Structure formats: C-alpha cells, structure tokens
Amino acid sequence: xxxxxxxxxxxxxxxxxxxxxxxxxxxxxxxxxxxxxxxxxxxxxxxxxxxxxxxxxxxxxxxxxxxxxxxxxxxxxxxxxxxxxxxxxxxxxxxxxxxxxxxxxxxxxxxxxxxxxxxxxxxxxxxxxxxxxxxxxxxxxxxxxxxxxxxxxxxxxxxxxxxxxxxxxxxxxxxxxxxxxxxxxxxxxxxxxxxxxxxxxxxxxxxxxxxxxxxxxxxxxxxxxxxxxxxxxxxxxxxxxxxxxxxxxxxxxxxxxxxxxxxxxxxxxxxxxxxxxxxxxxxxxxxxxxxxxxxxxxxxxxxxxxxxxxxxxxxxxxxxxxxxxxxxxxxxxxxxxxxxxxxxxxxxxxxxxxxxxxxxxxxxxxxxxxxxxxxxxxxxxxxxx
Numbered sequence: 001x002x003x004x005x006x007x008x009x010x011x012x013x014x015x016x017x018x019x020x021x022x023x024x025x026x027x028x029x030x031x032x033x034x035x036x037x038x039x040x041x042x043x044x045x046x047x048x049x050x051x052x053x054x055x056x057x058x059x060x061x062x063x064x065x066x067x068x069x070x071x072x073x074x075x076x077x078x079x080x081x082x083x084x085x086x087x088x089x090x091x092x093x094x095x096x097x098x099x100x101x102x103x104x105x106x107x108x109x110x111x112x113x114x115x116x117x118x119x120x121x122x123x124x125x126x127x128x129x130x131x132x133x134x135x136x137x138x139x140x141x142x143x144x145x146x147x148x149x150x151x152x153x154x155x156x157x158x159x160x161x162x163x164x165x166x167x168x169x170x171x172x173x174x175x176x177x178x179x180x181x182x183x184x185x186x187x188x189x190x191x192x193x194x195x196x197x198x199x200x201x202x203x204x205x206x207x208x209x210x211x212x213x214x215x216x217x218x219x220x221x222x223x224x225x226x227x228x229x230x231x232x233x234x235x236x237x238x239x240x241x242x243x244x245x246x247x248x249x250x251x252x253x254x255x256x257x258x259x260x261x262x263x264x265x266x267x268x269x270x271x272x273x274x275x276x277x278x279x280x281x282x283x284x285x286x287x288x289x290x291x292x293x294x295x296x297x298x299x300x301x302x303x304x305x306x307x308x309x310x311x312x313x314x315x316x317x318x319x320x321x322x323x324x325x326x327x328x329x330x331x332x333x334x335x336x337x338x339x340x341x342x343x344x345x346x347x348x349x350x351x352x353x354x355x356x357x358x359x360x361x362x363x364x365x366x367x368x369x370x371x372x373x374x375x376x377x378x379x380x381x382x383x384x385x
Contacts, residue, residue: 011116014123018246025246026122030115034079036087078112091162091243096140103139125240133233134223146216149197153211156189156232157182163235163259164277166242172261173277177269180277187362188278192232194363196225231285234260260285262295271302274324274332279358283322286364287336288352291320315341324356332358 015023081101088097101113108117124132141147141155164180167173190211194201197212217225226233241256261277262284275283284292297303298321299314315321317340324334338352355365 010120014120017123017127018119022246023119026119026244027115029244029246030079030118033083033087033118034077036079036083078108078110078114078117080112084113088243091166091239093158093162096158099140099143102143103136122244122246126237126244126246130223130227131219133236134219134226137222137226137236138217138219146218147222148216149193149211149213152193152196152217152222153186153189156192157185159235159239160185160189160278162239166239166257167259167261170259170261172259172263175264175266176261176273176275176277176280177264178273178276178280184276184278184362187358188282191282191362192229193225195228196221199224231260231281234285260292262293265294265296271300273300274326274334279362282362282364283336283356286354287320287322288338295322312341312343317342322356336364 018026081098084101084104085094085097088100092100104113104117104121105111107120108114113121125136128136137152137155138147141151147155164173164185196217197215237256238259245257261280298318299311301311304310304314315323319340320336320338321341322334322336324332326332334356336352336354336356338350339348342348349367351366353367355367357363357365
C-alpha cells in the first residue's frame with residue numbers, strides 16, 4: 001500500500017484527531033515499543049585492582065553510548081513484530097498481536113512500522129469511525145477476507161478474557177469476590193453475537209443455542225452489528241486503550257479503562273451469589289447508566305432466610321433492583337425492575353424493566369407490551385405470588 005512517505009497526507013489527518021498531549025504520549029509509546037526488545041549487553045570482566053575497575057567503567061560507558069546509538073537507530077527504523085509482541089504480551093494473546101502488527105505493516109508497506117504509520121494505525125484503532133472499527137474487527141477475525149461465525153466468536157471470547165484480566169485489579173471486580181469460567185464467557189459471547197448471527201430476529205427472541213453454519217460476514221455486516229452492540233464496542237475499546245494507553249491528559253486515568261461492572265456494597269460476604277463476572281457484565285450493560293456504578297445487597301435467602309415476608313420487607317420501596325432466582329432444577333433467571341417494589345392492587349412498571357435468563361443461553365429480554373408490569377401481590381388482591 002505504498003511506502004511511509006506516501007502516507008504523509010493520511011498521517012496529517014490522523015495526527016489531527018489527537019490532542020498535543022496525546023501526540024506526546026503516542027511518541028513515547030512508539031519509543032517504548034521500539035526499545036521493547038533490546039539486545040542483551042555482556043560486559044567483559046576486568047582484572048582485579050584499580051586499573052581493572054577503571055577499565056570496566058570505561059567499557060560500561062562505551063557500551064551505554066553504543067546502546068543509546070542502537071536505540072536511536074531502532075526508533076528511526078521503526079519496530080518489528082518481536083518488539084510489538086514483547087510490548088503487548090501482558091495483554092493480548094500472540095495471535096492477536098501478530099494480526100495487529102501485520103495490519104500496521106500493511107499500512108506502511110514495509111516490514112517495520114515507523115512512527116507516522118503507527119499514528120495512522122492508532123487513529124483508526126483508538127478513535128476510528130464505526131467503519132474503521134469494523135475493519136479492525138474483520139482483520140482481527142480473518143485477515144484474508146470475510147469472517148465466519150466461529151472466527152467472530154473466537155475474537156469475542158479472546159477479547160472478553162483480556163477484558164476481565166485487565167479489570168481484575170479494579171475496585172469493581174475485587175468488590176464482588178466472584179470468578180468467571182470459559183463456559184460463562186462463551187454464553188456471554190453468544191449473546192453479544194446474536195444480532196450478527198440472526199439480524200432479523202426481533203427484540204423479544206431468546207438467543208438461539210446453535211451457531212449458524214455457512215454464513216460469512218464482511219465489513220458492512222460487522223459495522224451494522226457493532227453499531228447495535230455497545231457492549232462489544234466497550235470491551236474492544238477498553239482492551240485496545242489498555243494496550244495503547246493514551247489519555248486526554250498525560251498521567252491521568254483514561255475514562256476508557258473504567259469497566260462496566262458495578263461496585264458491590266456488601267459488608268460481609270456470608271453467602272454465594274448466583275452471579276459471575278460474565279453475567280454481571282451482561283446485566284449491568286442493559287440497565288440505565290445511572291444505576292450501573294454501585295449495587296447493594298437487599299436480600300439473600302442464605303443470609304436472611306427463606307422467608308417471603310422478610311423478602312418483601314427488604315425489597316419494598318428501595319428503588320430499581322435486580323432480582324435473581326435459582327429454581328429446583330438449577331435454572332437461573334431474574335428481572336431488572338426499573339421501579340421500586342411496592343404492595344399494589346394491580347400490575348405496574350415501565351418499559352425499562354427486562355427479564356434475565358441464564359441457561360443453555362444467556363440473555364436480557366425486554367418485556368412485551370402485555371407483560372410490561374411487575375409486582376409484589378398485595379394480600380387479598382387475588383393475584384398469585
């Protein structure tokens with residue numbers, strides 16, 4: 001696709017999307033990548049005594065000067081795949097790093113990625129349009145053409161694993177004392193990919209358990225999907241911003257790195273929650289933003305006992321809430337109630353409430369018009385509990 005100099009117009013446009021502070025950070029990241037795989041330096045042991053120590057000091061200075069010269073050459077020449085691998089290995093699996101590198105190298109048309117090409121790549125990766133992001137998704141799924149369902153699923157699951165790994169030290173995840181499993185990650189990935197696999201299903205459809213065969217997704221398909229999948233965009237953005245941490249103000253915490261997981265306000269974890277990290281992510285991304293930051297425990301049968309009167313007393317007039325239930329067959333399901341629970345002679349509620357299901361599939365389903373109300377039955381009302 002041409003050499004580095006042919007990309008100057010695109011470079012100028014790409015550079016303009018970053019603030020001066022961000023441009024400075026990008027230059028620093030580029031230098032760090034170029035220096036991420038330095039050649040090991042071995043010092044010859046000098047003989048004992050003052051003369052030997054002076055000779056060793058002289059050799060150290062010579063080696064340091066040589067190292068600085070080599071680093072300057074490396075920065076000028078750009079970085080290769082080994083450098084990017086070493087820089088990103090704590091975040092991404094090698095297969096994704098290799099795909100990222102090859103995409104960057106393709107932009108510049110050379111094996112080494114130089115700074116102007118790096119800026120063009122980061123503009124697309126970190127601040128790109130939906131069309132540009134769809135291109136990134138396609139390249140990370142299948143570099144050679146349209147992606148099939150298995151390739152898209154593999155990418156989503158890889159990004160989810162990285163996302164949770166990045167977020168593990170956060171206050172949000174630490175407050176829950178829960179884990180995730182590959183099985184639950186797969187369920188969440190299937191839920192996220194549902195609109196791509198079955199774009200004609202209406203909003204009331206429960207996600208299907210099978211992955212369609214024979215379908216291929218081009219960048220237009222992927223763009224339509226990610227435009228309707230804010231959770232996937234959030235996960236991809238957080239992962240890529242963690243890899244290339246560029247913030248509006250140098251040294252400040254990037255808003256992109258805040259996980260969509262609420263802080264659990266629980267005094268003492270004397271119980272086992274029905275939620276895990278993937279299910280928590282799924283529920284929290286569907287509830288209104290003003291309720292996504294902090295959750296507090298209202299009732300647990302393990303803590304408060306299996307007493308319906310106590311249950312009603314604890315949840316009544318407490319504002320919006322998430323209710324999770326496990327039945328005798330170990331099916332886990334629930335509801336987000338957008339309004340306070342209250343004793344009422346009739347049904348009530350708003351369209352913001354939704355059903356939650358975790359079984360062979362996971363999903364959050366909007367409530368039908370004829371099912372839009374949730375209630376705690378008032379004694380004597382005739383409504384079943």
